[in-house]
Amino acid sequence: MATVALGSKAGKWIMASSIMASAMAFIDATALNVVLPSLQKNLNASGTDLFWILNAYLLMLAALILIGGSLGDKLGRKKVFMVGILIFIVGSAACGFASSVTTLVMFRMLQGIGGALMIPGSLSLISSSINPNERGKAIGTWSAFTTVVTMGGPVLGGAFGDAGLWRYIFFINIPIGIFALIILAKQVKEIKDEDTKQSLDLAGAVAIALGLAAVTFGFLRTPAVGLSSWQVYTSLITGALLLVVFVVIEKKSKSPMMPLQLFSNLTFSGANLLTFFLYAGLGAGMLFLGLNMVQVQGYSQLQSGLTFLPFTVLMISIARFAGALADKHGPRLLLIAGPALAGLGLLILSFVKQTAGPSGYWTTFFPGIVVFGLGMSFTVAPLTAAVMGSVSDHFSGTASGVNNALTRIANVFANAILGALAVLFFTGALQGEIKNIKLNNKQKQEVIKQSVNLGNAKVPDTLTGQDKITIQTAYKNSFITAYGKIMRISAGLGFLGSLMAVFFIKNSAVKKGKG
Missing domain, CATH: 1.20.1250.20 (MFS general substrate transporter like domains)
Known part of the structure; x- marks a missing residue:
């Protein structure tokens, strides 16, 4: 060439x-x-x-x-x-x-x-x-x-x-x-x-695409529903099996x-x-x-x-x-x-x-x-x-x-x-941050619910004044x-x-x- x-x-x-x-x-x-x-x-x-x-x-x-x-x-x-x-x-x-x-x-x-x-x-x-x-x-x-x-x-x-x-x-x-x-x-x-x-x-392409998508979906769902959810473990197991299938397809x-x-x-x-x-x-x-x-x-x-x-x-x-x-x-x-x-x-x-x-x-x-x-x-x-x-x-x-x-x-x-x-x-860090803050259980749940948004977490509208400032700081620290x-x-x-x-x-x- x-x-x-x-x-x-x-x-x-x-x-x-x-x-x-x-x-x-x-x-x-x-x-x-x-x-x-x-x-x-x-x-x-x-x-x-x-x-x-x-x-x-x-x-x-x-x-x-x-x-x-x-x-x-x-x-x-x-x-x-x-x-x-x-x-x-x-x-x-x-x-x-x-x-x-x-x-x-x-x-x-x-x-x-x-x-x-x-x-x-x-x-x-x-x-x-x-x-x-x-x-x-x-x-x-x-x-x-x-x-x-x-x-x-x-x-x-x-x-x-x-x-x-x-x-x-x-x-x-x-x-x-x-x-x-x-x-x-x-x-x-x-x-x-x-x-x-x-x-x-094409069979290999389909296997790896579906396998990666299933594994990705499983991990991205984990924070919302937990590792024990059927959605998570089904997706992860299916994805792993499809990736194994991909290797078998490539071998044959x-x-x-x-x-x-x-x-x-x-x-x-x-x-x-x-x-x-x-x-x-x-x-x-x-x-x-x-x-x-x-x-x-x-x-x-x-x-x-x-x-x-x-x-x-x-x-x-x-x-x-x-x-x-x-x-x-x-x-x-x-x-x-x-x-x-x-x-x-x-x-x-x-x-x-x-x-x-x-x-x-x-x-x-x-x-x-x-x-x-x-x-x-x-x-x-x-x-x-x-x-x-x-x-x-x-x-x-x-x-x-x-x-x-x-x-x-x-x-x-x-x-x-x-x-x-x-x-x-x-979420773990936030729970530690708010443990000693005087909030009722419902307010704490609303605060923790924002964890999925990471740095874009917003203080619930029900909190004002010093509580709002304290939670903003807790979000940053977490x-x-x-x-x-x-x-x-x-x-x-x-x-x-x-x-x-x-x-x-x-x-x-x-x-x-x-x-």
């Missing part, structure tokens, strides 16, 4: 189109996290509704991204990439016009379908088009630019949120997507595997969406385990950090978004360099140190209590964000290079799909499991307690990711131009 130099005209167009399209998908996640308070108020959404708005997109992405990668390998990476971009643009426009939580969830699912075709296409296009000896540098460049745009999402989201324009988070994707389509149509050549005759694994299928033989390579398996743990911690950590800043610490949505600028600066400065280091020395040491540093950053952030607001940022949140940013900057490009470099070019789309699917699955589980735990932690526990769990997930690199990643298994 012919390849081009990274610095050539063709190489630059490939990078530009891949970065623009990927940025559309990634910016949604971070920007949406920041505008959740505005969205929640505008659409009268509950705390559980918010997690479904986040998870509807991630569920479709996780379920179909593997098929997206395989389709690119079979039908042409450029063609499938372009179809994905088009569907994502349509889904984004529909989300921008959504008038209710239900319609927004539906259109987020449409976005997820587009993303499933689009996201693996970007890395697969780079992997199969750029010269092997520059592949790590190319992936590092892609990682740096997409992460910068991704982390710029909170700033953009904050500005739109404060202005009451949260819908523009979706509308902004339209011009970006159109530019990417024009570049692909005019400047990028088609690349596909001519010898592939595989059919699509002649053309599986997730070829299990890829996991016989321990480096590929270890890199994907690292991805799962690290991105579960990342997803939960960033979500609750943003909610804490806006709903408890008194930051505006724009100020909350601006707090991630140090992270962005570090990614610009380090990610490409880290990719080049991985090319030269192998990714192992970087993948041990990076996730460990990221975990340390999340741990530091977990100890932040009530602050003086934005004026206290530099001595409260800033140190943890810097350490976390350093860890991610040294991880992103080497991790991607390890995944893509541990398989043959023939499986580049599938490998990208598997890794991206695990990233989204990690986020789904983080949102569902840690979201449910956060409500339980919040959220900070829950936040601290979630951040420490997230830190632990980062450390687990580092351990995966210790046990499984081998530089010798990551070969340039392997094929």
Whole structure:
């Protein structure tokens, strides 16, 4: 398969189109996290509704991204990439016009379908088009630019949120997507595997989609009805069984969406385990950090978004360099140190209590964000290079799909499991806070009922004066307690990711131009 130099005209167009399209998908996640308070108020959404708005997109992405990668390998990476971009643009426009939580969830699912075709296409296009000896540098460049745009999402989201324009988070994707389509149509050549005759694994896609949806539903229902409810344990058991069925289907299928033989390579398996743990911690950590800043610490949505600028600066400065280091020395040491540093950053952030607001940022949140940013900057490009470099070019789309699917699955589980735990932690802390407050049982029940809304909990109208102030303080203290526990769990997930690199990643298994 012919390849081009990274610095050539063709190489630059490939990078530009891949970065623009990927940025559309990634910016949604971070920007949406920041505008959740505005969205929640505008659409009268509950705390559980918010997690479904986040998870509807991630569920479709996780379920179909593997098929997206395989389709690119079979039908042409450029063609499938372009179809994905088009569907994502349509889904984004529909989300921008959504008038209710239900319609927004539906259109987020449409976005997820587009993303499933689009996201693996970007890395697969780079992997199969750029010269092997520059592949790590190319992936590092892609990682740096997409992460910068991704982390710029909170700033953009904050500005739109404060202005009451949260819908523009979706509308902004339209011009970006159109530019990417024009570049692909005019400047990028088609690349596909001519010898592939595989059919699509629809049974596998249905099994994993239903399995993830059932598990997610079970965890999101837990705070409202308890673990002993038939709704919860039925959903969790059904979901777990469907995920087992998915593995069986993949094992027996002649053309599986997730070829299990890829996991016989321990480096590929270890890199994907690292991805799962690290991105579960990342997803939960960033979500609750943003909610804490806006709903408890008194930051505006724009100020909350601006707090991630140090992270962005570090990614610009380090990610490409880290990719080049991985090319030269192998990714192992970087993948041990990076996730460990990221975990340390999340741990530091977990100890932040009530602050003086934005004026206290530099001595409260800033140190943890810097350490976390350093860890991610040294991880992103080497991790991607390890995944893509541990398989043959023939499986580049599938490998990208598997890794991206695990990233989204990690986020789904983080949102569902840690979201449910956060409500339980919040409720437990709140019960302790109000134990010695002179309220009758009915008032206490009304106060605790608001736990499901976490930082957006509102004092019942029946309470006024000093009681109202006391309960407001109790809500803030309870959220900070829950936040601290979630951040420490997230830190632990980062450390687990580092351990995966210790046990499984081998530089010798990551070969340039392997094929």
